[in-house]
Amino acid sequence: MNRSFPYVLVAAIVGILAGCATHVPEYPAPEATPTPTQPSPTDLPPYVVSGDTGPLPGPITQGKSRWTAVRWAELPGFGQDPLFEAWNAWIKSCERPGPVHAPLCKEVRRLSIGSGDEQRAWMVSRLQPYKVEPLQGSSDGLLTSYYEPMLDATRNPTSASAVPLYRPPASLGQRKPWYTRQEMETLPEAKAQLAGRAIAWLSDPVDALVLQIQGSGRLRITEADGSQRLVRLAYAGTNDQPYKSVGRWLLDQGLIRDATWPGIKAWIVQNPQRVNELLWSNPRTVFFREEVLSELDAAFGPRGAQGVPLTPGRSIAVDPTSIPYGTPVWLASPGPLAQLQKLVFAQDTGSAITGAVRADYFAGWGPEAGEFAGRVKQPLKLWVLWPK
Template structure:
């Protein structure tokens, strides 16, 4: 996205209204979570007994293939790359299925459907109190224009981790980092790049990663990724929540467009707004040789647009194929497809709870901001 564009509602309103899981299709901006690409692989998956499985935050109920709405019409060939990505780091009990998958040569949708039905069983995922309904939100990877050196307009730095981050916990707050003092001295020389607007930097920090369209000192441009490398161990607080508490926005205005509009009308208070969130994220720069690959999720594999989701790993282990039944944002058109559980986030908690990865660019940003849908899910698992 161009630097004049900002994060969709899904990426900034993490704790905006303290939303819980909704059983009906809600309206308004999607709640937001801080991405956690530093989380480790789940080590819990085990074969499930025929009677179901009680996980810490979910109950898996045996179901049938015919229970999956739209199962017969999904383009499973579009899901296959996400599965292959997960098979790059297979965890038990998926090793055998990944080996069998490697023997398939360019399978079509029908062949993939038979392959899965022969080897997997279906479990309906419910909450511990037997509620099969939950919430689908969306997220995306920001794309921000940046320069290697500061310019007249690009003066907001993105930093790599300070040398004493591990020794000083918590590290300095956002306000301390952005004012002259010890924190600024510790970060001198650790600038990765500079962006136009502090809200662009906040986008990247909340999402935990992003793409930079980077201008080098010689005028050349390249596309790179900045990935999560650490944070200052300060608490995360929503700037949107602060605007509501201050009476600066009404509940119906608590969307990202409303926050952008407030910032335009109150340019001298933007810094005050940002300092309400003491959490500060540091990055590492990564090459982006293949722009078609998404950022790595908590499973440690690249996310696939439209086919990767973030889940609560205490409900669904990473690497699990998941059937979702929902609707498209602002529409009654069904969103029914096979996806892979490959990521998580601090607001993704509960049995029937998923964050849908839309990809990168303007349309995924818009879709992520609009996604707040009723959801049902089924987990697919190797036959006992």
């Protein structure tokens, strides 16, 4: 999922409004939603490697980040993470590995049937952890989260479903920036260029905005003959207009004090005549392409910027100038919602994901993941795991 645009429910419209991933850039059964995280205690014993007392490698400069080598014992929770949950994400990264990690992929695949102890021992023998810090400024990091919405839609417009989701118009590359969100809905010339380009129709314009913010989603489409099918809408481009947070617009207008989903929803219910004004405050629109969602595809998320399917709870969006795609990363983030200490993989990006210690955590799909993603905004520390 190309998340070169800004990135759950409308809580995301503020939380993720500040956050992203392409992303983005999930499912044995389409309805299933994996548990995004499992809280970890903060007082776990360190993972001590016997004989790990030799000199450490020197620092590495990567873009605007500095990597400083550390001992494995400095990675909080490393001895307790169920690594088998992360291994599928690592195997996915090996479908399109970077040149530095590609030589490890044969061993990674072989260890897919190994025990957690075997996997941990191999990582210690083959990788060196480096703490990621900015070259300048505060070392405080930020973790947000994104997800894949799942919505009901119709193939054709109806009285109840009249909000279109478009594939890119033929003239998209001929005009930069393309028409704004408001112009697409009001100008005859813009509407003419979108004629026949709708993939499906939703009942709620706010759902459409959330889908565009996330960059991809799943639709349960009711076809013209009454049958239903599950498809994925993947990111296919934008109108190149600037992204503006509708939550920030409400705050700046003095219309709400509670920029959360309940607060925004309450305002929408009380001001239905101003919904277009709210939506038009964000001129940016995302276009999609429809993808068949096979049973195998349904077990993973959309493809991230690395070009591999995202794994819930194990894929993150990063600034690729600071952390290259495909890099295994140790993530530690204390917060009221979740204590995260786990192995993840840099497989996506987003325009709001900039800086050395910045990540967007892929939570999965559906309402549960959306609720989680809309609430996560907490401190972050990152360590890249680089081949020795």
